[in-house]
Amino acid sequence: MDRWAGRVALVTGASKGMGEAIARSLVKNGMVVVGCARHVEGMQKAATGLEGEKGRLIPMKCDLTKTEEIESMFQKIKEQLGGVDVCVNNAGVNFYQDCKTGPLSDTKTLYDVNVFAVITVSQLTIQSIQERNRDDGHIINISSVCGSTVHADVPCHMYTPTKQALNAFTEGLRHELRKEKTKIRTTVISPALVDTPLVRGLFDASFFCPEYSLQPDDVAAAVTFALSAPPCVNVRHICLHAIHDSL
Numbered sequence: 001m002d003r004w005a006g007r008v009a010l011v012t013g014a015s016k017g018m019g020e021a022i023a024r025s026l027v028k029n030g031m032v033v034v035g036c037a038r039h040v041e042g043m044q045k046a047a048t049g050l051e052g053e054k055g056r057l058i059p060m061k062c063d064l065t066k067t068e069e070i071e072s073m074f075q076k077i078k079e080q081l082g083g084v085d086v087c088v089n090n091a092g093v094n095f096y097q098d099c100k101t102g103p104l105s106d107t108k109t110l111y112d113v114n115v116f117a118v119i120t121v122s123q124l125t126i127q128s129i130q131e132r133n134r135d136d137g138h139i140i141n142i143s144s145v146c147g148s149t150v151h152a153d154v155p156c157h158m159y160t161p162t163k164q165a166l167n168a169f170t171e172g173l174r175h176e177l178r179k180e181k182t183k184i185r186t187t188v189i190s191p192a193l194v195d196t197p198l199v200r201g202l203f204d205a206s207f208f209c210p211e212y213s214l215q216p217d218d219v220a221a222a223v224t225f226a227l228s229a230p231p232c233v234n235v236r237h238i239c240l241h242a243i244h245d246s247l
């Protein structure tokens with residue numbers, strides 16, 4: 001991770017769950033981490049707790065359903081820190097809903113956060129890297145095992161297509177960046193169940209069991225694994241399961 005020390009990472013959805021774990025881990029590895037979410041209080045506490053580490057955490061308030069808020073966050077990062085070298089598109093929402101009856105307003109929020117914000121943040125990160133003539137960068141997108149399989153028994157069939165769109169978008173981006181011979185890498189990380197506020201709020205004990213779940217730090221470790229690969233290696237996709245989960 002040494003080559004990323006002092007470089008700027010944007011982690012979306014850093015106020016809790018795996019985004020918080022990813023942000024902490026990147027700070028400990030020396031990165032300057034901008035954590036964004038709608039609620040900044042928790043991130044401010046985390047930033048104070050991380051004082052004295054090699055890097056630092058800078059909380060920024062941003063509602064990712066609003067493109068103008070994403071653009072003004074990038075502007076602020078440009079003015080304060082120069083730009084974004086690495087983005088981890090982690091923020092995501094999920095609702096307990098099925099294809100037959102899922103209300104369109106929830107579906108719209110799913111796509112706004114899980115797909116459209118990821119596209120905007122990825123594009124603005126690439127723009128930021130290229131306008132500074134940096135030679136490298138990394139787009140890391142947090143997907144799900146639902147990104148490649150439609151599970152019969154996972155009770156969120158409207159969430160699944162958003163993660164499949166994210167996977168397809170990231171793969172398209174990889175091809176374009178590769179053809180242009182840039183050194184900007186893309187990685188999709190697809191976890192099965194992770195013990196976070198999201199799953200605890202969504203699923204009951206019939207579906208979610210902490211013993212058969214990953215921890216947020218497991219996903220953070222996958223992020224540092226992808227980042228610390230040699231510059232000529234692109235870790236394209238990481239799929240993570242707790243050892244005994246049944247997904």
Ligand SMILES: NC(=O)c1ccc[n+]([C@@H]2O[C@H](COP(=O)([O-])OP(=O)(O)OC[C@H]3O[C@@H](n4cnc5c(N)ncnc54)[C@H](OP(=O)(O)O)[C@@H]3O)[C@@H](O)[C@H]2O)c1
Nearest residue numbers: 013015016017018037038039064091092144193194196198
């Ligand atoms: N947990 C799992 O089992 C699991 C499995 C596979 C994939 N995933 C994916 O992993 C990612 C993280 O999930 P998690 O379980 O850590 O979720 P979480 O605990 O609910 O955290 C979600 C994060 O996203 C932020 N967020 C939500 N809506 C936002 C918005 N409109 N604008 C800005 N930030 C927003 C939240 O912050 P605020 O509320 O403060 O805005 C929070 O920081 C998601 O993409 C999820 O789909 C999760």
